[in-house]
Amino acid sequence: MIPLHSHHSSSEPSPYNISVDKVKFSPGGQIKVTLSTGSSDSKLYFSGFLIQARDFGHPSAGAVGSFALLEPAVSQLLQCNNIEGSAVSHTSSTHKTEVQVLWTAPQNSPSKIRFQVTVVQKYNLYWARILGPVVSLNDTSPLPPQSTAGFSSEGCGFKKSCLRDPVGCDPHSSPHCYFLSFWTEDQSVVFELSGLASGYVSFALSTDKWMGHDDVYLCINYTDHVDISAAYVVERTHPVTSSENVLRDMAWRLSDGVIQCSFRRNIRIPGRSQNRFDLDQTYYLFMAHGRVDNGRTHRHDRQPLISESQVVITGPPEDLGGSRSPLLIKFHGVFMLIAWMTTVSTGVIMARYFKPDWPETTVCGHRVWFQFHRALMILTVLLTCTGFILPFIYRRGWSKRAGSHPYLGCTVMLLAVIQPIVALFRPAADSSRRYIFNWVHLGTGTVAQVIAVVAIFLGIHQQALLLPAPWTTGLLAGHVVWFVLADIVLEVHRRGLFPTVIYLCGNFVCLTLLLGTISRI
Numbered sequence: 001m002i003p004l005h006s007h008h009s010s011s012e013p014s015p016y017n018i019s020v021d022k023v024k025f026s027p028g029g030q031i032k033v034t035l036s037t038g039s040s041d042s043k044l045y046f047s048g049f050l051i052q053a054r055d056f057g058h059p060s061a062g063a064v065g066s067f068a069l070l071e072p073a074v075s076q077l078l079q080c081n082n083i084e085g086s087a088v089s090h091t092s093s094t095h096k097t098e099v100q101v102l103w104t105a106p107q108n109s110p111s112k113i114r115f116q117v118t119v120v121q122k123y124n125l126y127w128a129r130i131l132g133p134v135v136s137l138n139d140t141s142p143l144p145p146q147s148t149a150g151f152s153s154e155g156c157g158f159k160k161s162c163l164r165d166p167v168g169c170d171p172h173s174s175p176h177c178y179f180l181s182f183w184t185e186d187q188s189v190v191f192e193l194s195g196l197a198s199g200y201v202s203f204a205l206s207t208d209k210w211m212g213h214d215d216v217y218l219c220i221n222y223t224d225h226v227d228i229s230a231a232y233v234v235e236r237t238h239p240v241t242s243s244e245n246v247l248r249d250m251a252w253r254l255s256d257g258v259i260q261c262s263f264r265r266n267i268r269i270p271g272r273s274q275n276r277f278d279l280d281q282t283y284y285l286f287m288a289h290g291r292v293d294n295g296r297t298h299r300h301d302r303q304p305l306i307s308e309s310q311v312v313i314t315g316p317p318e319d320l321g322g323s324r325s326p327l328l329i330k331f332h333g334v335f336m337l338i339a340w341m342t343t344v345s346t347g348v349i350m351a352r353y354f355k356p357d358w359p360e361t362t363v364c365g366h367r368v369w370f371q372f373h374r375a376l377m378i379l380t381v382l383l384t385c386t387g388f389i390l391p392f393i394y395r396r397g398w399s400k401r402a403g404s405h406p407y408l409g410c411t412v413m414l415l416a417v418i419q420p421i422v423a424l425f426r427p428a429a430d431s432s433r434r435y436i437f438n439w440v441h442l443g444t445g446t447v448a449q450v451i452a453v454v455a456i457f458l459g460i461h462q463q464a465l466l467l468p469a470p471w472t473t474g475l476l477a478g479h480v481v482w483f484v485l486a487d488i489v490l491e492v493h494r495r496g497l498f499p500t501v502i503y504l505c506g507n508f509v510c511l512t513l514l515l516g517t518i519s520r521i
Helices: 327-353 368-395 405-424 434-459 469-493 500-521
Strands: 016-020 031-037 048-055 065-068 075-080 082-089 098-104 110-123 125-137 159-164 180-183 187-194 200-206 214-221 224-235 247-255 258-265 281-290 305-307
Touching: 016 110, 016 125, 016 327, 031 048, 031 110, 048 098, 065 075, 065 159, 065 258, 159 305, 180 281, 187 200, 187 281, 200 258, 200 469, 214 247, 214 258, 224 247, 224 258, 305 469, 327 368, 327 469, 327 500, 434 469
Parallel strands: none
Antiparallel strands: 016 031, 031 098, 048 082, 048 110, 065 082, 065 098, 075 082, 110 125, 159 180, 180 187, 187 258, 200 214, 200 281, 214 224, 247 258, 281 305
């Protein structure tokens, strides 16, 4: 690991860092290794490097394991000790600030491994054999294939606390049961986690119902084994694996896509450097699952299951309830659905086809159709304003994962506010400029309604709303088609009463079905 540069290795402290994404591994398991400048100084870089893994007890015995490339444009595999891919080096002398690779443990791995790196900044300045972190062989063991101990709903509520989705499911009989149970033994708590997932299942302890600054526990499927680790989440980022092993009695099982794992953790852990929470306090429980790619966990596949209330982990056993759909987001969907699929369409119908009706009847000095139209449109604006605010309260800001839905929503909100302002300045009915108002009012309202419908179609697929697909989309599409057909029929039969009755009844039925779907979630 000494470059033939006719110069000695620098005696100054190395400005470079080498880090790993986990400190425990199993035979055949993978660890992501990152070499970086470890500084915000934009002038600091490196042009060459060599990374190896060595036996911690016998570092001179040669390289251990093999590497896989994550960035083939800047790194290449080398053969050391007749082991292909046992080292990684640079492909060119271009300036670099970070490089990442994957190390795969051999089947007969030593119990402890230390990563070493040589870094070249320029030809006459380099640091050789920089010592990196030490990782150790995992002491987890697979559960017996037919063992059911600990992975059953038996005892939930009186022997152990359980959080389940669907409600009342049993992981012993249903592979689609997402299950977390825990109970206290002496000065520790035993946790058991089960769920159908392609990459990982996890749970977290949180002081609120929002991801960030949480104590996380992961069970990651690496094809032939499960890696069980503690981690910490800062804001909405990838979990940072703890470098300190605080878990004991770890065991796991893989069966037909279901990941199951169990472990024990002390109620209190001295020091808070590893961001572990004391288990005798109250927390919300989060349960999530997702995929893993090249050793990196990705965002959960579904909205996490969150306990309805805070729970004392060491408290009396409870059969806990939870939800994957936040109440504020449900109300957001309900308000927008009522506003733009019911009150707006009904208000448009009233203004377009009811002007000739009740010509001599007035309410508060205005004709009946106008009063209905104005009331419905004011209700639309109020519902839109209320529904618009709710996601910002829940998300605590702008959502970066909702695609174009929030942008369309902001456009609708703006147009919804503009409409009544324009209406306040409408000229008299016999004014020569009245036609300008009519076209502006009609155009703005039509554009707002079309954009709102598109936003609703995108919104029903948002993870936080958790509506069943695909029939929800079909039901919503049927409602839109119904409005268009009713509009056509009423236009043809402008003074007919029967088509109007059909429209109102159909509108009520469609709305009832949609609201019923949301309320059952």
